[in-house]
Amino acid sequence: MPDGIPRVAASIAPLLLAAAILPLPFGGSAHLIRYATLLWISVLYAASWNFLAQSGQVSFGHAAFFGTGAYISALLVRDAALSPFVSMPLASSATALIGLGIGLICLRLTAWFLAMVTFGFPIIIQTLMAYQLSWLTGGWDGMPSFRLFSPAMPLYHIWEYYSVCAIVGLALLTLHLLSRSRLGLALRGIAQNELASRVSGIGSYRYKLLAFAVSTFFGGLAGSLHGHYMGYISPEIYEVGTSLNPIIFCVIGGLGSVGGAALGAIAVTLAWDLLRSLGLMWERFILFGILLILTIRFAPGGLASLLRGWPPLLGSIRGGRGERMG
Amino acid sequence: MTQRRAVTKLQAIALLAIVVVIALGGLYYYMALMPTKAPPREILVGSPNPLTGPASKHGIEMRNAIALAAEEWNAKGGVYVKEFGRRLPIRVIFKDTESSRDTAVKVMTELVTVDKVDVVIGNFGSAIVFADQVVAMEHKVPYITSGASSVLLTRRTDIDVSYYFNTATHTELYPFYTMPFLDEAFRPAINKKFGFPETRNLRLAILYQDSPYGKGVLEGCKLYISKFKPKIEIVEAIPFKLGETDFRPHLLRIKESKPDFVYMAAFIPEQTAALTQARRDVGLNTLFQSVICNDDEDFYKGVGQWGDYQFQETTGTTSVPVLKGPTRENGERFVKAYRAKYGKLPAQMATHIYQTFNVVMKAIERAGTLDKRAIRDALEGIELRGEEYANALVCPFEGDVFRFTKDHLVNMRIAVIQMRWNEAKGENELGIVWPDEYKTAELEIPPWYAPGA
Amino acid sequence: MIHEVLLWGLYAASVYMLLSVGLNMIFGVMKIVNFAHGELMILGAYITFSIATSLSLNPYLAIPISALFTAILGVAVERLCFRPILGTGKLNEILVGLALTYVFQNFAITAWGPNLRSLGSPYAALSILIGPVSLPFDYLMGIGITAAALLALFAFLRTESGLSFRGTSQDSEAAMLMGVRIGRVFALSFLIGSALAAVAGSLWAISGQMFNPFTGAHLGVRAFVVVILGGLGSIPGAMIASLILGLVETSVAFAFGGVWREAAAFLALTAVLILRPMGVFGGGPRYA
Structure with missing residues (x-):
């Protein structure tokens, strides 16, 4: 099957198109724009997690990278007076370096052992940020993170929205191309059978580290976007929920593809907000839990697997369930 | 596409279900955004609180206290607003922040841009308020919290927080x-x-x-x-x-x-x-x-x-011994009313948000309009003493006067x-x-x- | 002072033990980690609370009834939620566990409200002097019940049903071929694991902790750390890891202050796993 640019474009295009036209029919409603912006950021975050999962390495602590990206970018803007557009790639690269280090630690770990160790990293980094580095980060009080555009600018929230769309779109495209490249192939091979891959000459450690670097780069990017969008960051960003969200998104959407991650993030967020807007209280958590269980029960390959064989719709969202843990 | 598989019934149903959910979601938002017939003017109060999640105990108590306060005002016919020449009833729109910053920001945006509330009263936890404060300030909506204790909330310099007031017993x-x-x-x-x-x-x-x-x-x-x-x-x-x-x-x-x-x-x-x-x-x-x-x-x-x-x-009133002073009578009445309605003594969070609500309504009365800037100015200049102080507040304040300090904090005893x-x-x-x-x-x-x- | 730090480290370990042994048993036979284990523990405490207050019963007498209810719930969860998705990928099992935490936490709130509850012990004022330290009677009861439960578990594993249990955890397919009804074994593992969680939760509440559905999270996480540290499926491993974790945490909190306590637990875990990637006792389940 040819894996050319047209295929890629065909897969990302609907998403971008939807993103671009979304604010228009609603007359630039601030509420919808905010909603959509946060949604695109979580799509990117989920896709970054997904990239690592492709290599069979399941992170339970992606908040470590999300939060660190946000902090580094905010610090660069505040203390080095950089524009957020410059600081974000820098912060993402720094996060990727940290990710590489953590990847090195995790190299020999598999399955649950990897999961639990990664689970611990946000806790360790949170302690550092809130306590050891409080002179820099403001500790538990948090610190302001400057917006992408000054709110004094006319129509700045529209600018902000399209900037986030452009960055997320570009990042998703890169992730998609990477997972369709030789690297992605090798990663899926490793996930299927590490030993066999090694025998066939794939240097599994190198590839696994590379997966860590790429995933944490984009995780950091998502975090820095989120930080600059929210305008303020505090150590609460490292909480467990931040780590668990992308897992829920990707498992529900379908592992192994950018489209699956996007589908999951969108479907889960919409379902969740719909339940909330119905005015349900705790019942909605119970209902949500049951919905998750039912989805997995009847679509163990995620929602994307249901779309397989519907080429006119989302041909490239093909939930490859390559990963195996344990 | 190389493999074109037949779609099973199950898959079709599941897909249909997803489409329906998304469509319903879209419909809901469309409905929410439809210009509704202008209802007779009322005072719209937005109140975001953590109604679910680990902080829900406090969120629910605060919602209860606000509902009680609004009920009491409405029983008197509402708040007199000079611009309208009559008493306006109060409608409170409660939202759940789930103790999540993302959700807090979403519901705050909904309150200020879709529901177009006149003021926002409520919320719990400094980290959450640091996040959703940005939205309220951007739209210049008066925002008053009593459940966030950080003094930095009123002192931050990265955004203009002149529409934000904090009536908590702040940690300092x-x-x-x-x-x-x-x-x-x-x-x-x-x-x-x-x-x-x-x-x-x-x-x-x-x-x-x-x-x-x-x-x-x-x-x-x-x-x-x-x-x-x-x-x-x-x-x-x-x-x-x-x-x-x-x-x-x-x-x-x-x-x-x-x-x-x-x-x-x-x-x-x-x-x-x-x-x-x-x-x-x-x-x-x-x-x-x-x-x-x-x-x-x-x-x-x-x-x-x-x-x-x-x-x-x-600060008094939560626990059985209500502090002496001019607010004592009102405090005892509040404890009794709260207990009668909810079967429990009001906790500190409930007490503080209750009197905060009263103060904000007093400020609207003084502003004589629902203009947000005027309400903000009225809050900044408010000074409740004597009778007014004794009727609006339930906990004693320094000097038996209620007023905001220069940095929008209060001095509760x-x-x-x-x-x-x-x-x-x-x-x-x-x-x-x-x-x-x-x-x-x-x-x-x-x-x-x-x-x- | 040092011997007191050690003592409380040991006590912390005894709290982790019941919870993590139950969790590890489930892993041993089914190869799944039940993320909602901490929530089962809190549900157990709530049920004990309800029985004790409504019948004005000594909470210790309410524990067996609570364990029974929680065990039935555990079996239902295994049958309805985990069994159908077994083998479709580890992440699916994780997701089901996560979904169950939502369900249990919010079910508990719906049933018991968000307020904090406490399980008063009739022996709260009673302390017994052992050597240089005086230990509250409730702690001694807790340690005694924990020891008794663990001994009973070991005794069970030596019986015929216990044998099928051990067989299944070593190789479920082989066990199935040998005529072991592994469905029954799976259900049994959830039954025992959930009952132990209920006992652990009730004892923890009796020891003077107030609880609501969200207070179990910390202990749940500790139980996971213990299980991973000790090696998945190894019950002696879980017991030794409980001791390591209890001692490390208590001494770190004493020496460097409480903020490093949780981080230290994970640093210790990471350090151990770098040296032994399958945990201290890792590499195949062991039961005795």
Whole structure:
């Protein structure tokens, strides 16, 4: 099957198109724009997690990278007076370096052992940020993170929205191309059978580290976007929920593809907000839990697997369930 | 596409279900955004609170108190607004923040841009308010919280926070009452009992939650000591993780520092666990002061006999002894009304948001319009005294006047309760031991108390 | 002071033990980690609370009834939620566990409200002097019940049903071929694991902790750390890891202050796993 640019474009295009036209029919409603912006950021975050999962390495602590990206970018803007557009790639690269280090630690770990160790990293980094580095980060009080555009600018929230769309779109495209490249192939091979891959000459450690670097780069990017969008960051960003969200998104959407991650993030967020807007209280958590269980029960390959064989719709969202843990 | 598989019935149903869910979602938002017929003007109050999740206990109490306050105003026909020449009824729109910053930001945007509320009252937790404050300030909607204790909320400089007001007993405030209590009442009491010289410094240990809340209390203590130089020295300050259940190692450390007194900044389950473990487990026979947020029926019940002789800060009304002064009558009435409606004593969060709501309505009355800038200005200039003060507030404020300070904070009075365990009734009895003007009981040093080195 | 730090480290370990042994048993036979284990523990405490207050019963007597209810719930969860998705990928099992935490936490709130509850012990004032330290009677009861439960578990594993249990955890397919009804074994593992969680939760509440549905999270996480540290499926491993974790945490909190307590637990875990990637006792389940 040819894996050319047209295929890629065909897969990302609907998403971008939807993103671009979304604010228009609603007359630039601030509420919808905010909603959509946060949604695109979580799509990117989920896709970054997904990239690592492709290599069979399941992170339970992606908040470590999300939060660190946000902090580094905010610090660069505040203390080095950089524009957020410059600081974000820098912060993402720094996060990727940290990710590489953590990847090195995790190299020999598999399955649950990897999961639990990664689970611990946000806790360790949170302690550092809130306590050891409080002179820099403001500790538990948090610190302001400057917006992408000054709110004094006319129509700045529209600018902000399209900037986030452009960055997320570009990042998703890169992730998609990477997972369709030789690297992605090798990663899926490793996930299927590490030993066999090694025998066939794939240097599994190198590839696994590379997966860590790429995933944490984009995780950091998502975090820095989120930080600059929210305008303020505090150590609460490292909480467990931040780590668990992308897992829920990707498992529900379908592992192994950018489209699956996007589908999951969108479907889960919409379902969740719909339940909330119905005015349900705790019942909605119970209902949500049951919905998750039912989805997995009847679509163990995620929602994307249901779309397989519907080429006119989302041909490239093909939930490859390559990963195996344990 | 190489493999074109037939779609099973199940897949089709699932897909249909997804489409329906998404369509319904879209429809809902469309409906929400449809220009509705302009209803007769009412005062729209937005109230985001954590109604689910770990902080839901507080969120629900705050929602209850606001609902009660709005009901009371509406029973009088609403708030008189001069511009309309009549009383306008109040409608409160409650939203759930789920204790999540993302959700808080979403619902705040919904409140200010879709529901177009006139003011926002409520919310809990400084981290959440730091996030959704940005939205309210951007749209210049007056936003008043009583459940976020960080003083930085009104002092941040990265955005214009001139529309934000904080009526909480902010963390810098606690030590400004607790320290004088220790210096004026507690220190002389132990000096007398143990024959210590008047020049002896009180040895204070601080056990604080590692959070903006706990950190704020610690900073406040340091600030007070450097400013007023009381005969108090901090011999140990130990943080603990939010949600900690095992305080034994912390308490051993404190025991080693030989303190006369422990000031603890914690939430109810933490405070209960620490008090139980201090005397029973590690044999730390000393007295603790627990911070404002534990002035709560649940705490007095849960701590049981380990509460005997221990101290608790209060702003009044939550607990049975309502503080004396002009607000007393209103306080007693509020406690009764709340209890009748919800079957429980109002906790501190409920009390504070209740009086905050009243203050904001008073400000709207004074502004005489629903213009947001005018409401903000009215809040900034508000000064409630005498009759008005006694009817709107339920806790006493400094000088028996309600007004905002320059940085939009308030100065609520804090008194100190000493609990006494009543074995026969199986409950803790509460007596106010400080300051003198509110006193209902004498401070007692228990026979088991051991002073520090 | 040092011996007191050690003592409380040991006590912390005894709290982790019941919870993590139950969790590890489930892993041993089914190869799944039940993320909602901490929530089962809190549900157990709530049920004990309800029985004790409504019948004004000694909470210790309510524990067996609570364990029974929680065990039935555990079996239902295994049958309805985990069994159908077994083998479709580890992440699916994780997701089901996560979904169950939502369901249990919010079910508990719906049933018991968000307020904090406490399980008062009739022996709260009683302490017994052992050597230089005086230990509260409730702690001694807790340690005694924990020891008794663990001994009973070991005794069970020596019986015939216990044999099928051990067989299944070593190789479920082989066990199935040998005529072991592994469906029954799976259900049994959830039954025992959930009952142990209920006992652990009730004892923890009786020891003077106030609880609501969200207070179990910390202990749940500790149980996972213990299980991973000790090696998945190894019950002696879980017991030794409980001891390591209890001692490390307590001494770190004593020496460096409480903020490093949780981080230290994970640093210790990471350090151990770098040296032994399958945990201290890792590499195949062991039961005795």
